[in-house]
Amino acid sequence: MKTSVRYGLILGGIMVALPLIFYGLGLEKDDTVQQISGYLNMAIAAAVIFLGTKEYRDKDGNGFMSFGSGFSTGMTITLIGGAISSAFTYLYFTVINPGMVTYIKLKQEEELLKRGMSDSEVEKMAENMAMWMSPGMMTIFAFVAMLLIGLIISLICGGVLKKEDPSAEIS
Secondary structure: OOHHHHHHHHHHHHHHHHHHHHHHOOOOOOHHHHHHHHHHHHHHHHHHHHHHHHHHHHHHOOOOEOHHHHHHHHHHHHHHHHHHHHHHHHHHHHHHOOHHHHHHHHHHHHHHHHOOOOHHHHHHHHHHHOOOOOHHHHHHHHHHHHHHHHHHHHHHHHHHHOEOOHHHOOO
16 A cells, blocks of 8 residues: 555544544533644644655655655645545534534634624624534535645655655766
8 A cells, every 4th residue: 555545544544533532532512622632633644744754755765755756745645634534524513423513603602792792793693604614614624724734744744854866866
């Protein structure tokens, strides 16, 4: 199995396992856990993309790798992991924990009221946000966020881990 595919599957698996663990422990509505989970997801994505790109360079490239190869390896890992994670996100909000969407909406309305908005303003805002808070849109946002994070990490990893093969240079 290609290194990028294997690490993409690893990334996707971890991105599925974490929310399932939090859900199983009843921590999915804990604000602190959600905040930590967001940072943890970024750190895990960075680590998996870095390790996968490094393994590609060291094993598949015999210790050498161009920036482009490193970048494409990182993005392949991101695309596979993001696709798995996004499919799970949709299942999570529609099958596993469908009440979570309602909880998120209520939490946001509560925050708006705390900021001093009137009930009618909050109601109008909630109507405008309804489409964006659907499981489908949340899935799309999760995938786009993963792509953006993966893009940045892949650019960094491609630059940091590149090592040109001196024998490939034309003399």
